[in-house]
Every structure is written in C-alpha cells, then in structure tokens.
Amino acid sequence: MLDAEVRELMQPFVLSDYQVQEVYSRFCLEVARGLKRSTHPQANVKCFPTYVQDLPTGDEMGKYLALDLGGTNFRVLLVSLKGHHDATVDSQIYAVPKDLMVGPGVDLFDHIAGCLAKFVEKHDMKTAYLPLGFTFSFPCVQLGLKEGILVRWTKGFDCAGVEGEDVGRMLHEAIQRRGDADIAVVAILNDTTGTLMSCAHRNADCRVGVIVGTGCNACYVEDVENVDLLRADFKKTKRSVIVNAEWGAFGEGGQLDFVRTEYDREVDEKSLNRSEQLFEKMTAGMYLGNLVRLVLLRALERKLIFKQSSRRPEFASVLQRNEEVFETRYISEIEDDSFPEFASTRKIVRNLFGLEKASVEDCQTLRYICECVAKRAATLVAIGVSGLVNRTSNRRVIVGMDGSVYRYHPKFDAYMRQTLQKLVKADKEWDIMLSEDGSGRGAALVAAVASKTK
Numbered sequence: 001m002l003d004a005e006v007r008e009l010m011q012p013f014v015l016s017d018y019q020v021q022e023v024y025s026r027f028c029l030e031v032a033r034g035l036k037r038s039t040h041p042q043a044n045v046k047c048f049p050t051y052v053q054d055l056p057t058g059d060e061m062g063k064y065l066a067l068d069l070g071g072t073n074f075r076v077l078l079v080s081l082k083g084h085h086d087a088t089v090d091s092q093i094y095a096v097p098k099d100l101m102v103g104p105g106v107d108l109f110d111h112i113a114g115c116l117a118k119f120v121e122k123h124d125m126k127t128a129y130l131p132l133g134f135t136f137s138f139p140c141v142q143l144g145l146k147e148g149i150l151v152r153w154t155k156g157f158d159c160a161g162v163e164g165e166d167v168g169r170m171l172h173e174a175i176q177r178r179g180d181a182d183i184a185v186v187a188i189l190n191d192t193t194g195t196l197m198s199c200a201h202r203n204a205d206c207r208v209g210v211i212v213g214t215g216c217n218a219c220y221v222e223d224v225e226n227v228d229l230l231r232a233d234f235k236k237t238k239r240s241v242i243v244n245a246e247w248g249a250f251g252e253g254g255q256l257d258f259v260r261t262e263y264d265r266e267v268d269e270k271s272l273n274r275s276e277q278l279f280e281k282m283t284a285g286m287y288l289g290n291l292v293r294l295v296l297l298r299a300l301e302r303k304l305i306f307k308q309s310s311r312r313p314e315f316a317s318v319l320q321r322n323e324e325v326f327e328t329r330y331i332s333e334i335e336d337d338s339f340p341e342f343a344s345t346r347k348i349v350r351n352l353f354g355l356e357k358a359s360v361e362d363c364q365t366l367r368y369i370c371e372c373v374a375k376r377a378a379t380l381v382a383i384g385v386s387g388l389v390n391r392t393s394n395r396r397v398i399v400g401m402d403g404s405v406y407r408y409h410p411k412f413d414a415y416m417r418q419t420l421q422k423l424v425k426a427d428k429e430w431d432i433m434l435s436e437d438g439s440g441r442g443a444a445l446v447a448a449v450a451s452k453t454k
C-alpha cells in the first residue's frame with residue numbers, strides 16, 4: 001500500500017480533467033498564433049513551414065546519404081530506397097564529444113564532415129556523387145528545402161556562431177574545406193519530419209510525426225492556405241505542407257505556469273537554456289530523470305522513502321552529485337519491473353546508493369514517483385498530438401512516433417492513448433505507429449522526393 005503522504009507529494013504531477021482541457025485549449029491557440037503572420041513573432045509554438053510538400057508514394061528509388069544530429073548520438077547513414085515501400089539502411093554512430101557540443105560551431109561541422117568522409121571511404125564511394133539529407137533536430141526557420149537558419153540550440157548544445165546561420169551552408173562549407181567527397185546537401189529536415197515521412201512511406205494516412213526522445217517535438221501536415229509564412233510560390237501547385245510545430249517551446253509565455261511544479265522550475269533554473277523549452281522540460285528524456293531525482297530528494301527529506309535506513313543523508317548526497325545520476329532509462333526499467341520481486345528496481349537502488357535490499361514499500365514508492373512523472377509527460381504529449389490530429393483535414397490519421405522515451409517506456413503509449421481518447425474529435429479515426437528510423441530513412445525520402453519534384 002502506498003502512503004497517503006506519497007500520494008500527496010506526487011499530487012502536483014497528476015493533471016485533472018480540467019487542467020488537461022485547459023492545456024489543450026491553450027496549446028491549440030498557440031498553434032494558431034504560430035501559423036499566423038501577425039501573431040507569429042509573439043507565439044511560442046512557432047509552426048515553421050518545412051517546404052516538404054510531397055509525402056512519399058513508396059516507389060522511391062536510389063542511394064542517399066543521411067546525417068542525423070540532434071539526439072544523444074550523431075549518425076551517418078547510407079539509405080538505399082528500393083521501391084515497393086522498401087529500403088535498407090547501413091549506418092554508423094559517432095560520438096559528439098561534450099566539448100564539441102558547446103565549442104565553436106565550425107569545429108562541430110568540421111567533425112561532422114570528417115565522419116562523413118570516413119564513412120564514404122569505408123563504403124568505397126569516394127568518387128560517387130551522393131545527395132544528402134541532413135536531419136538537424138533543432139528549431140530552424142526554413143527558407144526552402146536546403147536552407148535552415150538555426151533559431152536556437154536546445155538539448156544541451158550551445159555552439160558559438162551557428163544561431164542565425166544557415167546550417168545547410170555551414171555543412172556544405174565544411175565538406176568543401178575537406179574537398180575529398182562529392183556530396184551535395186539537398187535537404188535539411190527536422191527529426192519529426194523524418195519520422196512522418198518514414199511512417200508515410202509505409203502507411204499513406206500518416207499526417208503527424210512526433211519525437212519523445214532526448215528532446216520533444218512534433219510536425220503535421222497543414223493546408224497551405226493556413227500557413228502564412230510559406231512563400232507564395234509554394235502555395236500555387238501544392239495543397240499542403242509539413243509544419244514543424246516546435247512545441248518544445250510551448251509555455252514560454254506563461255501558458256503552463258498553472259501546472260508547472262517547483263521541480264519543473266528547478267530543472268529550468270539550472271539548465272543551459274533558462275526560461276526556454278518549458279514544455280520540452282516536462283516531457284523529454286533529457287529532463288525526466290532529473291525530475292525524478294528532485295522529487296526523490298524531497299521524499300528523502302520528508303522521510304517518505306528509505307524510512308528504515310539511517311543512511312538517508314548519504315543517499316541525498318548521491319542524488320545531489322549531478323543532474324544526471326538518475327538516468328531517464330531507469331524510469332522505464334522501474335515501471336517495467338514486476339511486483340513483488342522488483343529485481344530491476346532493487347538493482348538500480350543498489351548501484352546508486354549501495355543499498356543491498358530495498359524494501360517492497362520503497363520499491364513501490366519509487367515506482368509511483370516514476371509513474372507520475374512519466375504519465376504526466378505522456379499526457380502532455382498526447383494533448384499536443386490531439387491538437388494536431390484535430391487540425392488535419394483527414395478523417396483517418398496515423399501518428400508516427402519515435403524517440404527513446406516513447407520506444408522504451410513500457411506504458412508511454414498506453415498513457416498517451418488514454419488522453420487521445422478524450423481529446424481527439426469523435427469523427428476522427430486515429431492510431432499510433434512506431435517509426436522505423438525516421439532520421440535516416442526519412443531524410444533519404446525527403447531527398448528523394450525533392451529530386452523527383454525537380
């Protein structure tokens with residue numbers, strides 16, 4: 001049985017029906033404001049047009065390179081589109097050293113170009129002409145398919161000299177500086193766009209793409225007449241365009257203050273990008289573990305967990321060591337654990353605190369804390385998804401999803417569905433589908449569709 005006091009501790013994370021409805025209304029309003037030219041500058045859900053106007057048909061063919069920057073790893077991929085909704089992907093993961101994440105931007109792009117060159121050499125393609133799709137998962141103003149001006153860094157990146165610059169040009173210049181491969185940057189896209197495209201490749205009804213990973217964001221297909229910022233010449237021939245919502249920034253105008261907790265404020269205050277990406281800080285993998293860590297500290301202070309142990313102050317100092325000690329993946333492992341053995345939970349507690357055998361009660365308390373933090377994240381994501389699904393003109397809407405939190409948390413999908421059921425309009429038929437490598441396959445598809453359009 002859970003202590004009433006533990007329930008009370010977690011109460012601020014439990015969203016009431018009223019709060020869910022209210023967040024939903026405020027979110028929908030921000031999307032509308034982001035799309036309109038007159039309100040766009042003040043809006044915090046920016047709704048940037050991506051210039052991706054054609055969804056794949058499934059019969060795309062050819063070899064494409066893809067780069068994926070913006071999660072925990074940086075990847076280079078070779079994607080072979082084979083027609084018949086089929087593709088194969090060969091990829092290599094490279095580390096982005098911490099100092100490159102916050103160093104001069106030119107160094108970051110030189111590192112990327114270096115990895116690209118190694119990859120091409122390894123695949124014996126140094127002399128081949130290769131079109132490249134660049135999945136760059138940060139907020140960008142796109143001026144066309146190939147140009148993306150970085151608005152701000154997120155997710156712990158902070159390289160000097162890139163904000164306000166065209167990242168397509170920076171990558172192109174880094175490739176040119178080396179001069180050892182014939183690679184053309186043909187498209188820049190967000191990971192959400194990649195997710196939508198890769199799901200649409202297999203299911204033609206996909207209209208929304210969502211990432212809940214290190215960061216959190218979504219894109220969707222919008223009618224061109226609603227997208228004021230799309231250049232007029234792009235409205236003549238096509239009816240719709242993918243819009244990158246950049247919903248991570250939702251709440252920066254105070255819209256979420258009525259649901260944010262003291263823990264959310266602390267996460268924000270200690271972050272590299274203070275007052276920014278407030279919705280992201282309640283939903284994304286980069287922050288969920290930290291939220292649990294802060295709640296645990298409070299639980300220790302109030303003697304709500306590890307009550308029997310005199311080592312509580314020692315446990316608290318472990319948690320105070322740094323913001324990453326309680327990893328987000330622990331949340332998934334703990335929620336996946338079975339009662340009353342709690343094998344994974346006990347292992348986590350043992351590794352963190354050196355506590356040999358946590359009691360069943362402690363494990364249950366820890367699990368409840370994780371559950372409340374994850375469920376709130378899933379509910380908020382589903383509020384956003386409902387807003388976008390309800391905006392699309394299709395009756396049947398598939399939501400393509402990806403990201404480590406969604407993929408590995410055992411109940412994230414189920415939590416989301418509970419809220420979607422409440423908020424998606426009754427005349428819509430919806431479902432969620434897991435994306436298959438959106439950042440790679442999706443990038444290749446955008447590149448392929450771009451070449452086709454030409």
Ligand code: BGC
Pocket residue numbers: 070071136137138139154155190191192211213214215216217218246248280
């Ligand atoms: C970025 C988005 C991205 C998301 C998921 C956010 O921090 O602003 O562009 O889609 O992370 O990777």
